[in-house]
Amino acid sequence: MIVNAGGVKCGQGNFIIIGGPCSVESETQIADIAEKVKAGGADMLRGGAFKPRTSPYDFQGKKEEGMEWLLEAKKKTGLPVVTEITGVEHLPLYDDVDVIQVGARNMQNFELLTELGNTRKTILLKRGMANTLRELLSSAEYILAGGNDNIILCERGIRTFETETRNTLDLAAVPVLKHMTELPVIVDPSHGTGHSYLVEPMALAAAACGADGLMIEVHSDPARALSDGQQAVTPDKFTEIVAKVRRVRAAV
Amino acid sequence: MIVNAGGVKCGQGNFIIIGGPCSVESETQIADIAEKVKAGGADMLRGGAFKPRTSPYDFQGKKEEGMEWLLEAKKKTGLPVVTEITGVEHLPLYDDVDVIQVGARNMQNFELLTELGNTRKTILLKRGMANTLRELLSSAEYILAGGNDNIILCERGIRTFETETRNTLDLAAVPVLKHMTELPVIVDPSHGTGHSYLVEPMALAAAACGADGLMIEVHSDPARALSDGQQAVTPDKFTEIVAKVRRVRAAV
């Protein structure tokens, strides 16, 4: 099955590369990164405006303002955009968003899934950090039940006892899901590992085992990122990863 | 700290016993169980009207209608009630609900937590199945940040590799949380184990290690329950458990 992601195809041999910052921080920040990931080979721009954060005292995202800056960057670069939704009530703000992301913490927010099933927007559904692949498909079923089959699944790591990585990236999820469903499956090696030095090897591994795309966090100055800087790669590194990913794709 | 749960005290030596079905199924079902758990020694009635279920094809709860039946049972028995909320938009329906439950799947639904922080309702916050105790406290912080400190924490089992039980009930969470916070902590041995034969021993263990209360699923005919019947105890068994729990409490 091929899913349309703002004019870009995902699935059935169509590989999608999404790049951008964890959070939209300012108008210039997102515009700058958008240009750079486009130049580096990205098919789509990511950037969070509404950020679900463990603590209420952490940076919560630039919200409505961030959304405007993101759409501005879309207009300038022509890149379609994906951004997370954290509550049903924000849905009207997503009209010009190409792909709506449901994050790991909301994978079983069934009210939200049901509402998204009533739209015809493309949904990027991330696996919850303690959820089985069957549960991921059951959550997709909430969206499908409303008649919306524009769904891309995303493996982003699960929670285990290992502490060297932020999560344990379960790459076998890719071929297992492809065995169970027609929906495309992409991989997020940034959240999946939590460390920038692990993004390239895990991106290549994802490409090798049959993923339909990648979502990679990119920041021009990772050390100063307002969220998750330790897992962001620079635009140069992103460009390098994209080139290598294309070589691995050609080989398999 | 003592939290007021519909006139019943919870915390600082005040032990609360909550009994009732997983789901409100009909007016007579909830009325019947309400009478029985009251007779058995319950301080509060539980019953789900909005049910977050893994699959969209499972029973989703009786919703508004179920809520009315639950409040009817409250009126008849005088028992305060606790019931789960699954979305911000349902909040107006909870005016006469004494304690609003945030389920495990919504422990990191920060929009919902923020909204509940703006009320002065008592919130029963359940630990997510893959969440650390620090994350549970960070979620409580979202409610506290709005000025609402009427919070009861609930350990209900975490997800591990063990398959003999539905979840692994992490009872050490009780003394650990009491070391970290003033908020009362109760235990749900029904979800925590998934099997009715394990409810009594785990309820006694929870009482022994210092929990401030218990939430136990009770059904008059567990084999015909519309949800989670295998973990429900009968009213007679509930009565027996309550008596034993009181003996253990007296001993410690």
Place this chain on the structure above:
Amino acid sequence: MIVNAGGVKCGQGNFIIIGGPCSVESETQIADIAEKVKAGGADMLRGGAFKPRTSPYDFQGKKEEGMEWLLEAKKKTGLPVVTEITGVEHLPLYDDVDVIQVGARNMQNFELLTELGNTRKTILLKRGMANTLRELLSSAEYILAGGNDNIILCERGIRTFETETRNTLDLAAVPVLKHMTELPVIVDPSHGTGHSYLVEPMALAAAACGADGLMIEVHSDPARALSDGQQAVTPDKFTEIVAKVRRVRAAV
């Protein structure tokens, strides 16, 4: 089923309390603690001479010498002793040991289990930190297959994502195992939590949910213990725990 542990009965209502240090450190240390745990109500003395340690540079136990000191303490106090075995080749040293412990790391050391099945010694078999209860019983089966049914099972915590405790003590293991086997089941709240302040509440919880005994690490000067001091309780605290455990046992 009742298992004989050096003259002390374990199982079927016979509750055994084992106390002593993680490691035998010196002749006077083990003699001193032996007297104190006996006075505090212990039925049996524990103390490790061969210590399986994660790093080769950690204290590895006093070995043969430690074993002699432990047996000396047995002679003086009359307390039967339990101590761990780490390799088949040490078996001749265990003639006067009453109960041989197979530690968590050796739960699936099948060569060792088979050899112990050929003895008629009482074996304390600890659950591995990533092993299911079915696997624990399969390991017991290796001992039983040799004709030795003098086996006591021990829950000591499993490995999960939670980091506030050293392991997650899975107390539901007690009633689940009692459902599956006749073998007695005891609990180790010291390794199960990793923190001395959690030993008492978890010991009481274990007693409440039907365990047949407890193994508690006791040290006269926990801060100077050569291993695992942070989870050891003092002799005074041990005495207090034993008294409370007896009250809980009387209540259930």
Place this chain on the structure above:
Amino acid sequence: MIVNAGGVKCGQGNFIIIGGPCSVESETQIADIAEKVKAGGADMLRGGAFKPRTSPYDFQGKKEEGMEWLLEAKKKTGLPVVTEITGVEHLPLYDDVDVIQVGARNMQNFELLTELGNTRKTILLKRGMANTLRELLSSAEYILAGGNDNIILCERGIRTFETETRNTLDLAAVPVLKHMTELPVIVDPSHGTGHSYLVEPMALAAAACGADGLMIEVHSDPARALSDGQQAVTPDKFTEIVAKVRRVRAAV
């Protein structure tokens, strides 16, 4: 660092492919598979003679006899061999074995590790199913402490809550370990997934993320294998995987 595995180099760009059955079942079985994996591109032959099995009633391996058959196959094909050791006392049987495997269940059998540290044999050390990468390195340290640095590490999956796969193959272990140590790291996609259809994608992913080799279970008739048939690939499939792995290696 380059480790010598029976004349084959492993590490620093030298990629080793190990193929063969889970268990040596008969003289003809291992001879037959040895020829086929050699033809398919294997650098080394695997086959278990001493099998650590969860239950004592499962097939336990052909032991001494199996070892002879394996060494016979080595002689005929010229392929070096790797086979597991389950107890110190069997060491004399391993004189002509090129690489001695320490299985996941024995990763913390410190007596065995210490003894292997006193040899100069090449050791294939598999990660335990609940062990962190730091613990894997601490176990390697037991071998190194004896002066033996001929060690190859092996990621073979860890235990998590996911049940679609036998284990969760933690491929990030490869770049993380390479960040922490000079020792070569190979991957076992057979145990790592438990299903033959997942062996190819995970083998390719391992090659893409920088592994120094692969260990793949191959059986001429997987449905009749005496152990782990569901995760074995046929010799034809093995040949195909090897070819694809070489293409991926060339691309990265």
